[in-house]
Amino acid sequence: MGNPTVSELTQELRELGVSEGEVLLVHCAFSRVGPVQGGPQGLISALENVLGAEGTLVMPSMTDDDEQPFDPSSTPCLGMGIVADTFWRLPGVIRSDSPHAFAATGSRAPLITAPHPVDIPHGPDSPVGRVHELDGSILLLGVGHDGNTTIHLAEFLGGVRYRRKKELVAIDGGQPVRISYEEIDHCCENFRLVDEWLEKRGLQKKGNVGHAEARLVRSRALVAAVVEELTRDPTVFLHPFGVDDQCDEARASLER
Numbered sequence: 696m697g698n699p700t701v702s703e704l705t706q707e708l709r710e711l712g713v714s715e716g717e718v719l720l721v722h723c724a725f726s727r728v729g730p731v732q733g734g735p736q737g738l739i740s741a742l743e744n745v746l747g748a749e750g751t752l753v754m755p756s757m758t759d760d761d762e763q764p765f766d767p768s769s770t771p772c773l774g775m776g777i778v779a780d781t782f783w784r785l786p787g788v789i790r791s792d793s794p795h796a797f798a799a800t801g802s803r804a805p806l807i808t809a810p811h812p813v814d815i816p817h818g819p820d821s822p823v824g825r826v827h828e829l830d831g832s833i834l835l836l837g838v839g840h841d842g843n844t845t846i847h848l849a850e851f852l853g854g855v856r857y858r859r860k861k862e863l864v865a866i867d868g869g870q871p872v873r874i875s876y877e878e879i880d881h882c883c884e885n886f887r888l889v890d891e892w893l894e895k896r897g898l899q900k901k902g903n904v905g906h907a908e909a910r911l912v913r914s915r916a917l918v919a920a921v922v923e924e925l926t927r928d929p930t931v932f933l934h935p936f937g938v939d940d941q942c943d944e945a946r947a948s949l950e951r
């Protein structure tokens with residue numbers, strides 16, 4: 696058994712249910728998907744093959760560094776993996792100019808990467824919000840829902856009250872300035888609960904792409920299911936006090 700070729704990956708993506716012309720947001724752990732022929736670029740080619748000329752491929756492209764100003768032409772995105780960090784560097788890919796950047800190529804890429812406010816990273820007026828608005832899908836390759844940024848959009852729309860204090864450096868009038876803001880955030884480990892919520896509702900397609908397990912879900916279906924669960928229990932994603940600092944901070948913010 697050799698490593699999967701681009702055409703085999705293309706076939707696997709089609710079988711999973713990725714369709715031509717759609718808007719697709721991809722989160723990927725290449726360490727699980729690979730090795731594949733052509734490496735990360737081979738996988739990106741397979742995704743572009745399935746989506747076709749009318750489709751749109753989107754990946755997270757945010758900075759890992761809250762001390763340096765973001766530069767869309769040079770700031771790496773290592774935290775989101777080698778595929779995301781390869782993607783934004785490719786010709787024809789547009790990267791939004793934000794520390795919470797996403798990158799996109801295809802017909803809706805200019806819309807998805809248009810300027811977005813820095814202080815609500817995954818709200819309605821953000822790349823994930825626009826994928827939701829455009830009725831796009833989310834593809835998880837070798838990652839679980841704990842890596843699914845669209846769940847933060849659902850938290851926003853579901854009206855969760857917890858926040859964590861964040862800081863970053865932006866350029867304002869040619870000078871670096873430190874910006875403080877509050878973000879809907881926590882350790883995100885309990886985003887794994889979403890897997891069961893989607894399975895229960897029959898909203899998730901599962902299959903294999905390369906060597907990894909893959910999950911495909913419509914953004915609107917995911918958000919609706921998560922909002923429903925948050926209505927039942929607004930702190931369902933937060934660990935109890937004393938498990939980790941991030942959930943502790945989010946819980947403490949509810950008492951302010």
Ligand SMILES: [Zn+2]
Pocket residue numbers: 881882883884933934938939941942
């Ligand atoms: Zn936690």
